[in-house]
Amino acid sequence: MSTETEREELLRVEDLRKYFPIRGGVARRHRGDIRAVDGVSFTLNAGETLSVVGESGCGKSTTGRMIVRLLEPSGGRILYRGEDLTAARGGRLRALRREIQIMFQDPYSSLSPRMTVHDIVAEPLRVHGRYRDGGAARVRELLDLVGLSAEYENRYAHEFSGGQRQRVGLARALALAPRLLVLDEPVSALDVSIRAQVVNQMRRLQQTLGLAYVFISHDLSIVRHISHRIAVMYLGTIVEIGTRDQVFTAPQHPYTRALLSAIPVPDPELRGERERITLTGDVPDPSDPPSGCRFRTRCWKAQDVCATETPALTGRTGDGHASACHFPDNDLAVVP
Structure with missing residues (x-):
C-alpha cells in the first residue's frame, strides 16, 4: 500500500x-x-x-x-x-x-442455520446484484482467502467449529470488497x-x-x-x-x-x-x-x-x- x-x-x-x-x-x-x-x-x-x-x-x-x-x-x-x-x-x-461491513460477535447466532456456506457468503452479492457475473467463483475465492477449502461451501454452519464459523462470517463481510x-x-x-x-x-x-x-x-x-x-x-x-x-x-x-x-x-x-x-x-x-x-x-x-x-x-x-x-x-x- x-x-x-x-x-x-x-x-x-x-x-x-x-x-x-x-x-x-x-x-x-x-x-x-x-x-x-x-x-x-x-x-x-x-x-x-x-x-x-x-x-x-x-x-x-x-x-x-x-x-x-x-x-x-x-x-x-x-x-x-x-x-x-x-x-x-x-x-x-x-x-x-x-x-462498510460488520462482523458480529457470536458465530453461532449470526449465521443462518438454514443456508449453506455458499449461500451465506453469496447473499451480499445477490442483494447488490453482483452474483450473476462470476458469483460462484467469487464465493470460492473468499473461502480460500479466509483459510477455508471450497469443499466446505455446501455444508451448513452447524457442521463447523466456532473458529470456522467466524471465518465464514469474515468471508461474508468481505464479499463486496x-x-x-x-x-x-x-x-x-x-x-x-x-x-x-x-x-x-x-x-x-x-x-x-x-x-x-x-x-x-x-x-x-x-x-x-x-x-x-x-x-x-x-x-x-x-x-x-x-x-x-x-x-x-x-x-x-x-x-x-x-x-x-x-x-x-x-x-x-x-x-x-x-x-x-x-x-x-x-x-x-x-x-x-x-x-x-x-x-x-x-x-x-x-x-x-x-x-x-x-x-x-x-x-x-x-x-x-x-x-x-x-x-x-x-x-x-x-x-x-
Whole structure:
C-alpha cells in the first residue's frame, strides 16, 4: 500500500450520540434517556486498526452499529471519506454500505442455520446484484482467502467449529470488497488458541487488502496484538485515545490504568511487579450519569473539581495522545 493511501482519512466520527428513551406507565410516557453513547469523536485512516475498549455496557457495540447504520444516531455525524453517512438515504446509503461491513460477535447466532456456506457468503452479492457475473467463483475465492477449502461451501454452519464459523462470517463481510470493517467482539466466543488464529488471519487480510478496522473488544491482550490506535470508553464517552504504545506504556487516565492492571501476566515471577488496581463501587446508571467526570465515583484521584467540571478529551504532549482527566498521569506504567 502506498504512503499516500495510508495517510488517507477514511472515517471521522464527530460528537456521536445515541440515547434510548425510557418509557413507563400506562401511557408509556417518556421518563428519560439511557445515554448509551454521549459525545464520541475519533478518526480512522485507511489501512489502520482503531480498537475501542472498555467494560460491558460502555457503548462500544452501540458505536460500531451506528457506524454501519444498523442504529440511527441521536446526534453527531459520521463522515466516510468526507461524506456524511448520517445524511445518506436510499440508493446512496446502499452504495456506501458496500464499502462498510460488520462482523458480529457470536458465530453461532449470526449465521443462518438454514443456508449453506455458499449461500451465506453469496447473499451480499445477490442483494447488490453482483452474483450473476462470476458469483460462484467469487464465493470460492473468499473461502480460500479466509483459510477455508471450497469443499466446505455446501455444508451448513452447524457442521463447523466456532473458529470456522467466524471465518465464514469474515468471508461474508468481505464479499463486496469493503474498505472498512467494524469487528464487534469477533473472537470473544472462541477458545484462546483459535482466537490467535482468527486475529492473525485478520492482520494478514488487512495487509493484503488494505482494510481499515474498528475493532471492538474487552480483551486487551488481543487489542495489543492487532491495534494501531486505541480508544478507551467509559459510560458512553471516550476517556483516553492514543497509539497502542502510548496507551499501554504511558496511560494517562485512571480508568485506563485500572484496565491494564487487570491483564493476566503469564509469568508468575512478574506478577508481583505490577500493581493490581481494583475499582470499587458499581458502574453508574447511564440514564443518570454523575456530574462532572463520569468516572469520579470510582476514581481514587477524584477531587472537588471532578464533580463540577467535565474534563475535556485533551492532548497534553502534542503527539495525539489525549485523555479526559483533570489529573492525568504522566509517568510511565510498565505493562508486561
